[in-house]
Amino acid sequence: MDNTGQELGLTTKRTQLLKYMTFLMLALLLSLFISASLGAADLPLSTTAAVFLSRLPFLSRVVDTTRVESAAEVILLQIRLPRIVLAMVVGAALATAGVIFQALFRNPMADSWIIGVSPGAALGATIAIVFKIGHGMIGLSVLSLFAFMGAMGTTLFVYRIARTGTAVPVANLLLSGIAAGAFLNALVSLLMMIGQEDLHRIFFWMLGGFTGASWNRVILALPFVLFCVVVVLFFSRDLNLFLLGEERASQLGMETEKVKLILILLASLVASLAVSVSGIIGFVGLITPHTVRLVTGPDHRLLTPTSALAGALIMLVSDTFARLVLSPREIPVGVITAMIGAPFFIYLLRSRKRGLVR
Secondary structure, eight states, X not given: OHHHHHHHHHHHHHHHHXXXXXXXXXXXXXXXXXXXXXSSSOOOHHHHHHHHHTTSTTTTTTSOOTTSOHHHHHIIIIIIXXXXXXXXXXXXXXXXXXXXXXXXXXXXXXXXXXXXXXXXXHHHHHHHHHTTTTTXXXXXXXXXXXXXXXXXXXXXXXXXXXXXXXXXXXXXXHHHHHHHHHHHHHHHHHXXXXXXXXXXXXXXXXXXXXXXXXXXXXXXXXXXXXXXXXXXXXXXXXXXXXXXXXXXXXXXXOOHHHHHHHHHHHHHHHHHHHHHHHOOOOSHHHHHHHHHHHXXXXXXXXXXXXXXXXXXXXXXXXXXXXXXXXXXXOOOHHHHHXXXXXXXXXXXXXXXXXXXXX
């Protein structure tokens, strides 16, 4: 009976996962076509569909694109599609990092900011901008590299400070991250005063966005983010155990410190990759896992993959609004996510105070 019950429970989980994933993928696909069609030069959905479908191996001979202007193809394939794909990759990455941090800290208000990933990336990017490192050579690639190194370097530094013997208490990690973040933000402010002629570029980068997105950035981020997300899926059981507390997880046979280190590195790596190609975009890693958890429940076998897709969807919709609200001018997408995320964060605080969020 026990085996039968477990099999039925597993089948139910798989059915739920299939349902959620199907819905999110259809929503993502629809949003992709709508987003690609809208912009300074609006294009019919039929044109967008024809251009995209004609690039699929099995449909290239069936779909007729002879009436599509070459300018429309350039706009769709070289300008909008790279931006759309990059937005989805970054959204999935930030949401996945948020899932991990919220499980490790057992706190629905945790995300990649909590251990200094974003301040570290900001410092690295600011150094590259102020001192014009790589200027005239590979430009944004150097900026992305410095942002990535700053984010990962901060993570390792915070982990080292928080370590006590062979253990890394979550409270120590939290406090070390807050202290490191405050110090790094002070350094960024100092560098901004030194390089005042670069203030606009630094400010715009720190607000986050996908202006100037290219296939090069997509190629840089997509494989690594996809790899990290897939690896995290294999740790779904461990993430579930962390919700019970580290002591209980250890009693159930998990090597908590080893798994914690792997998960922290994975979360920091995927968040660092996202920030390095998009700048700092807040609240996506916070609101996405929590919103999805309200639907799927806390089981990470459902929560992790659905959060990744939901993060991609939220980021794509946010970036579409960023492009269209003041068209032809563009709002940094970080502004849009903050306008949505800040009220939601207040809601979390009030719900937590009332005991509605655990």
